[in-house]
Amino acid sequence: MAIARETVEQVNSVSDKYKYGFFSDIESDTAPIGLSEDIVRFISAKKEEPSWLLEWRLKAYRHWLTMIEPEWANVHYPKIDFQDIYYYSAPKQKDKPKSLDEVDPELLEVYKKLGIPLKEQEVLAGVEGAHNVAVDAVFDSVSVATTFRERLEKEGVIFCPISEAVRDHPELVQKFMGSVVPYTDNYYAALNSAVFTDGSFCYIPKGVRCPMELSTYFRINAAQTGQFERTLIIAEEESYVSYLEGCTAPMRDENQLHAAVVELIIMKDAEIKYSTVQNWYPGDENGVGGIYNFVTKRAACRGDNAKVSWTQVETGSAITWKYPSCILQGDNSVGEFYSIAIANNMQQADTGTKMIHLGKNTSSTIISKGISAGKAQNTYRGLVRMGRKAANARNHTVCDSLLIGDKCGAHTVPYIENQSRTATVEHEATTSKVSEEQLFYCQQRGLSEEESMALIVNGFCKEVLQKLPMEFAVEAQKLVGISLEGSVG
Amino acid sequence: MLEIKDLHATVGDKEILKGINLTIKAGEIHAVMGPNGAGKSTLSYVLAGREGYEVTSGDVLYKGENLLDLSPDERACRGIFLAFQYPVEIPGVASATFLKTAYNAQRKFRGESEVDAMEFLKLVREKTKELDIKDDMLKRAVNVGFSGGEKKRNEVLQMSLLEPDLMLLDETDSGLDIDALKIAADGVNRLRSPERAGLIITHYQRLLDYIVPDFVHVLADGKIVKSGDKSLALELEEKGYAALSAA
Numbered sequence: 008m009a010i011a012r013e014t015v016e017q018v019n020s021v022s023d024k025y026k027y028g029f030f031s032d033i034e035s036d037t038a039p040i041g042l043s044e045d046i047v048r049f050i051s052a053k054k055e056e057p058s059w060l061l062e063w064r065l066k067a068y069r070h071w072l073t074m075i076e077p078e079w080a081n082v083h084y085p086k087i088d089f090q091d092i093y094y095y096s097a098p099k100q101k102d103k104p105k106s107l108d109e110v111d112p113e114l115l116e117v118y119k120k121l122g123i124p125l126k127e128q129e130v131l132a133g134v135e136g137a138h139n140v141a142v143d144a145v146f147d148s149v150s151v152a153t154t155f156r157e158r159l160e161k162e163g164v165i166f167c168p169i170s171e172a173v174r175d176h177p178e179l180v181q182k183f184m185g186s187v188v189p190y191t192d193n194y195y196a197a198l199n200s201a202v203f204t205d206g207s208f209c210y211i212p213k214g215v216r217c218p219m220e221l222s223t224y225f226r227i228n229a230a231q232t233g234q235f236e237r238t239l240i241i242a243e244e245e246s247y248v249s250y251l252e253g254c255t256a257p258m259r260d261e262n263q264l265h266a267a268v269v270e271l272i273i274m275k276d277a278e279i280k281y282s283t284v285q286n287w288y289p290g291d292e293n294g295v296g297g298i299y300n301f302v303t304k305r306a307a308c309r310g311d312n313a314k315v316s317w318t319q320v321e322t323g324s325a326i327t328w329k330y331p332s333c334i335l336q337g338d339n340s341v342g343e344f345y346s347i348a349i350a351n352n353m354q355q356a357d358t359g360t361k362m363i364h365l366g367k368n369t370s371s372t373i374i375s376k377g378i379s380a381g382k383a384q385n386t387y388r389g390l391v392r393m394g395r396k397a398a399n400a401r402n403h404t405v406c407d408s409l410l411i412g413d414k415c416g417a418h419t420v421p422y423i424e425n426q427s428r429t430a431t432v433e434h435e436a437t438t439s440k441v442s443e444e445q446l447f448y449c450q451q452r453g454l455s456e457e458e459s460m461a462l463i464v465n466g467f468c469k470e471v472l473q474k475l476p477m478e479f480a481v482e483a484q485k486l487v488g489i490s491l492e493g494s495v496g
Numbered sequence: 497m498l499e500i501k502d503l504h505a506t507v508g509d510k511e512i513l514k515g516i517n518l519t520i521k522a523g524e525i526h527a528v529m530g531p532n533g534a535g536k537s538t539l540s541y542v543l544a545g546r547e548g549y550e551v552t553s554g555d556v557l558y559k560g561e562n563l564l565d566l567s568p569d570e571r572a573c574r575g576i577f578l579a580f581q582y583p584v585e586i587p588g589v590a591s592a593t594f595l596k597t598a599y600n601a602q603r604k605f606r607g608e609s610e611v612d613a614m615e616f617l618k619l620v621r622e623k624t625k626e627l628d629i630k631d632d633m634l635k636r637a638v639n640v641g642f643s644g645g646e647k648k649r650n651e652v653l654q655m656s657l658l659e660p661d662l663m664l665l666d667e668t669d670s671g672l673d674i675d676a677l678k679i680a681a682d683g684v685n686r687l688r689s690p691e692r693a694g695l696i697i698t699h700y701q702r703l704l705d706y707i708v709p710d711f712v713h714v715l716a717d718g719k720i721v722k723s724g725d726k727s728l729a730l731e732l733e734e735k736g737y738a739a740l741s742a743a
């Protein structure tokens with residue numbers, strides 16, 4: 008494989024440059040730019056990781072070198088230079104704004120529309136020294152955060168940063184990490200496995216219903232979301248957790264490439280509800296800037312009657328490449344995927360799901376709502392595979408596309424592989440447009456053009472919005488409207 | 497309240513309104529009748545500010561201001577309501593949500609505070625009761641799967657709630673059964689007041705038995721060809737438009 012060899016050579020030549028290496032300089036806060044085995048070792052050493060994890064990272068790295076970037080998705084972007092990225096603690100942002108007065112007014116306008124309190128706005132906008140204040144503001148006081156944690160601990164729920172889990176619960180991490188998304192899985196998963204630095208770990212013991220939505224935390228955590236996040240959630244038998252990731256507020260980030268991995272493990276009779284709101288900076292109207300979001304998310308229903316649902320609202324990023332998947336191994340296990348993907352201006356989204364039915368009587372539901380506006384391209388890509396042993400398995404897919412204007416595109420690419428004689432797979436797809444008539448009707452009742460658009464599009468997404476945790480649904484609705492601004496008129 | 501002066505308007509490249517003159521004073525109800533394709537709906541769309549309905553010459557004053565400068569939503573917020581001949585479906589948006597959003601948008605425009613869900617529900621219930629509309633219609637998506645008559649009732653419900661100053665009704669009677677016609681007419685009559693006015697487009701004299709107009713106009717080929725009092729409607733019912741153009 009010529010390309011792989013080229014990559015290896017290139018990487019070697021680059022790591023040559025660091026012959027005298029920073030590695031001796033473990034005190035340094037920042038690894039030099041680029042990627043090499045040394046960098047991987049540096050990250051692991053910085054995190055004081057056990058040797059098994061370093062070995063695993065290195066294996067992932069070496070495997071990554073042999074892989075090539077996938078090109079099958081319907082997205083186009085200049086080639087990423089992986090040697091031009093900081094993999095550990097990138098240099099401090101050039102000039103942090105001293106106060107909100109120095110923040111892009113456009114950004115502030117959006118915060119205002121979302122109704123985000125001032126203190127939180129400061130954190131989100133990266134105002135210097137804002138963080139500590141805002142933790143107090145959000146949780147009222149640090150003690151509230153502590154109470155939150157204590158409540159979880161009482162139930163035996165573990166919820167902590169992934170690096171803390173490696174230190175405090177190595178047996179769990181070692182057992183489960185990479186068991187759903189092995190480092191060999193795909194290009195970005197391999198990269199993530201080699202260099203991940205942030206992310207969350209969550210463990211729900213047998214029979215425990217997590218006493219709260221694991222969401223409140225996230226408004227604040229999201230402010231420091233890492234570039235290569237790794238999330239691992241384990242729901243033991245008969246347990247339940249609802250997990251919320253992301254942030255409605257638009258986030259700017261110096262790092263253009265984001266490649267996260269999320270693994271969910273659901274045992275017998277357990278359930279995980281995983282909701283995402285992704286609103287990374289999409290770039291400007293001309294497609295300049297914006298985040299490349301290449302995510303691998305997968306859930307394994309390991310036991311009978313296990314249930315997982317992915318709900319996502321994807322409105323940000325210049326490029327979204329994301330297919331939250333369900334492996335339905337246990338008999339009667341259930342997988343659900345509810346998705347809203349909005350692409351405006353020059354955004355490109357290629358998203359969907361994979362439902363892999365292995366067990367008997369497994370069932371899956373896919374509801375995908377794709378909205379394209381401006382010159383955006385929005386692709387739904389979904390695989391439904393019925394294994395030989397998936398007797399009486401069922402899938403129902405509804406895939407609706409909504410077009411705003413006539414310069415955007417919507418594409419639906421379903422893959423169906425059925426090896427089970429008794430399985431049923433249903434696929435419905437529609438494409439519609441927001442009509443001038445609908446807009447006029449709303450305006451005639453007193454709504455502005457943008458309010459009208461927001462209302463109509465929210466109607467289109469309703470089935471999915473309803474799946475979001477209550478307190479979050481309201482923000483998501485507003486977000487739908489905001490993401491479409493500029494798409495009318 | 498409304499002063500239309502020599503109004504010409506085109507749709508696409510076709511001239512549809514060819515010099516309309518019409519003055520509606522506060523407190524008055526004007527009925528507009530006329531053959532299919534005459535331009536009645538076009539007139540209502542032009543007044544409401546629909547895109548694609550181009551005014552090529554003439555003026556429209558509403559409450560003394562130039563109406564044509566205003567966007568459709570500004571016109572709505574300033575009290576112009578159009579009950580559509582063909583109400584539009586909005587999938588996924590519950591009628592109650594739609595009504596509340598519109599109601600609050602108009603309140604906001606007037607600088608009034610928005611009402612919350614509970615308060616709003618109370619208000620709507622009053623109106624649905626008056627108009628004999630089942631509450632479950634509020635939960636259904638706007639006009640989706642509504643029967644022809646239900647759509648028209650829904651228009652009247654919206655109007656009763658928004659309490660416009662100028663009502664534009666485009667064939668609101670078409671599709672209503674006899675009982676519903678009376679109920680809808682009652683709804684309109686309840687809104688009648690010395691401060692409000694109405695322009696009612698209809699093909700049938702029957703509606704005008706319930707909503708008695710002060711003036712009746714015949715619109716044919718983009719112009720008002722005849723005006724009179726309510727007896728004109730009776731005359732038309734008897735003789736048809738053909739007799740009129742022959743005369």
Ligand SMILES: Nc1ncnc2c1ncn2[C@@H]1O[C@H](COP(=O)(O)OP(=O)(O)OP(=O)(O)O)[C@@H](O)[C@H]1O
Nearest residue numbers: 507508510512530531532533534535536537538539
């Ligand atoms: N978008 C359009 N493009 C071309 N012609 C149009 C368009 N809209 C309306 N027209 C034409 O304009 C003329 C007037 O239409 P309009 O709907 O105003 O008639 P009307 O008086 O309301 O008729 P009816 O009694 O049937 O409702 C018709 O000849 C119609 O075909």
Ligand SMILES: [Mg+2]
Nearest residue numbers: 536537538581
């Ligand atoms: Mg008409």
